[in-house]
Structure formats: C-alpha cells, structure tokens
Amino acid sequence: MTDDQPLRLADLTPTIQGYLMAAHALGAGGEPVTSSAMAERMGASPSTVSEGVRKLVALGLAEHRPYAPVELTATGHSLAVAMVRRHRIIETFLAQCLEYPWDAVHAEADALEHVVSDRFVDALDAFLDHPRRDPHGDPIPTRDGRVDPLGDTPLDSAPEGSTGVVTRVSDRDNAVLRHLADIGLRPDSRVHVESRQVELGIITVSLGGRSVQVGTPVAAAVRVRLDEG
Structure with a gap:
C-alpha cells in the first residue's frame, strides 16, 4: 500500500482480521495483549500467532517489542473497531430478523464478517435503524468509530x-x-x-x-x- 492508499478491511485476509479482533478484544477487556493470550483466545498455537503478530507489524497494524505486549497502531485500532462494528451488526441482524438464538449468532457472524462489504454492513445498519447494542448487550461502534461508554x-x-x-x-x-x-x-x-x-x-x-x-x-x-x- 502506498501512503495515499490506506489499508482497508478488504485488503486484509480473514486470518489477519482475526488477529486484529483478538488483539482488540483482549485490550478492551483489560487483559495483556500477548501472543500466548491471543493464541488461547483464537484456539491457535503460540508459534502460529507469533507469526501472525509479525504480519500485523509488517502491515503497520501493530507494534511489538520482545517480551512486551502487542500494541495496535492507530490504523490497526481503527480497522479492528470497524471489524467489531461489522460483527455486532451482523449478530443483531441474525437475532432480530432471522430469529437466531443468541448462542448461535457469534459463530455465524464470525463466518460472515469476512466476506461482506462495507456497503452491505452500512445497509444492514440502516435497515436495523442504527442499533446501539448487539444481542449480548455489547455496544456497536458508529461508522466513525465512536463507542458508548460502558461504566458497568x-x-x-x-x-x-x-x-x-x-x-x-x-x-x-x-x-x-x-x-x-x-x-x-x-x-x-x-x-x-x-x-x-x-x-x-x-x-x-x-x-x-x-x-x-x-x-x-x-x-x-x-x-x-x-x-x-
């Protein structure tokens, strides 16, 4: 990517998107974002995740020093939040419109979130009248990345x-x-x-x-x- 062509979600493989989501989820939950923690969350081997973290760094999506936590860059954080928005909007659609039980929407959204376009997600968001929370109560980021404070x-x-x-x-x-x-x-x-x-x-x-x-x-x-x- 050149400087005038920033990375988009469509430029990232599903695997890289998964690493971004895992790193963001750990950080949002107050847990240390380490390769081993990401491996546990993703159900992958530490060596596989370590290679994935190296790819995040090479793409400018994360920074990582030996024996230090993984830190998402501004670009990495922005794309991770966009993935969270995509995932939670799909979950909400599945629950509200297709009557999926709330224990089934997560896995289904995991499969769909990597293949739908931003235009499709925006259309779902408008169709659902811009929901603020997903079926599990998690806040849905706005298109510009704003998230309701939790305070719980x-x-x-x-x-x-x-x-x-x-x-x-x-x-x-x-x-x-x-x-x-x-x-x-x-x-x-x-x-x-x-x-x-x-x-x-x-x-x-x-x-x-x-x-x-x-x-x-x-x-x-x-x-x-x-x-x-």
Missing part, C-alpha cells in the same frame, strides 16, 4: 444488597449463554444481589420477582450497571 461491573463483584441493570453478557461460552437464557438473565434485566456465598461460589439475586442462585463463573460473564446511592 461484573455481577460476581457486585456488593451484597446492590441493585442494577444488566448491560451485557459475555458471548465466549455458549453453555453459559444458554443457561442465562434459561434463567432469564439478559441485558436490561433488573437484578438485586440478595446474598453472596463466596465460599460456596454462589450469588443469589432477585430477578423478575424470584430468587435465583447463580454460580460465580456464570456471574463473571454478566455485567451490571449499578444504581447510584
């Missing part, structure tokens, strides 16, 4: 007696998503933390007028915006 707390860290609204849930574990759907713990649900039995790994919450016990691994996948005061 993991449910497993919420204090006993606190009340709030579920903002989003992790889409990394389909079994957890199915369990959350079964008990009705979804984005926009109001919850009250009745008790925390840390030694037993159980949090009891009031949800829709009933008490529900939630294991701490499941609670860790749920984010809540706590009421003030």
Whole structure:
C-alpha cells in the first residue's frame, strides 16, 4: 500500500482480521495483549500467532517489542473497531430478523464478517435503524468509530444488597449463554444481589420477582450497571 492508499478491511485476509479482533478484544477487556493470550483466545498455537503478530507489524497494524505486549497502531485500532462494528451488526441482524438464538449468532457472524462489504454492513445498519447494542448487550461502534461508554461491573463483584441493570453478557461460552437464557438473565434485566456465598461460589439475586442462585463463573460473564446511592 502506498501512503495515499490506506489499508482497508478488504485488503486484509480473514486470518489477519482475526488477529486484529483478538488483539482488540483482549485490550478492551483489560487483559495483556500477548501472543500466548491471543493464541488461547483464537484456539491457535503460540508459534502460529507469533507469526501472525509479525504480519500485523509488517502491515503497520501493530507494534511489538520482545517480551512486551502487542500494541495496535492507530490504523490497526481503527480497522479492528470497524471489524467489531461489522460483527455486532451482523449478530443483531441474525437475532432480530432471522430469529437466531443468541448462542448461535457469534459463530455465524464470525463466518460472515469476512466476506461482506462495507456497503452491505452500512445497509444492514440502516435497515436495523442504527442499533446501539448487539444481542449480548455489547455496544456497536458508529461508522466513525465512536463507542458508548460502558461504566458497568461484573455481577460476581457486585456488593451484597446492590441493585442494577444488566448491560451485557459475555458471548465466549455458549453453555453459559444458554443457561442465562434459561434463567432469564439478559441485558436490561433488573437484578438485586440478595446474598453472596463466596465460599460456596454462589450469588443469589432477585430477578423478575424470584430468587435465583447463580454460580460465580456464570456471574463473571454478566455485567451490571449499578444504581447510584
């Protein structure tokens, strides 16, 4: 690419796009962006991911020094956010218009996001009336890369007696998503933390007028915006 022809998503292979998404997701989640962490997230070998990171650096999408975390450049970050937008808009379309269950949209969007055009994504966005969140509650970046602030707390860290609204849930574990759907713990649900039995790994919450016990691994996948005061 020359200086007057910046990289576009269409210029990147699906594999490079996957590396960008993994690096962005780790950084957004506050985790160190290392080759080993990316390998675990992508289900790939560390040596394969190390080679992928070298390609990101060669393309000007990342910077990496030995024994230091991977850092996306401004271009890499911009393209990663565009991929996030594409992925979450497709998820929203699948859930709202094709009635995909929320534990199936992630994998389907993973397959589709690499082959659709920016024009198609913009058309979906307009058709859906510019949604702000995907089916799991994650914010959808705008076309210019702006993202709504989160300001939420993991449910497993919420204090006993606190009340709030579920903002989003992790889409990394389909079994957890199915369990959350079964008990009705979804984005926009109001919850009250009745008790925390840390030694037993159980949090009891009031949800829709009933008490529900939630294991701490499941609670860790749920984010809540706590009421003030």
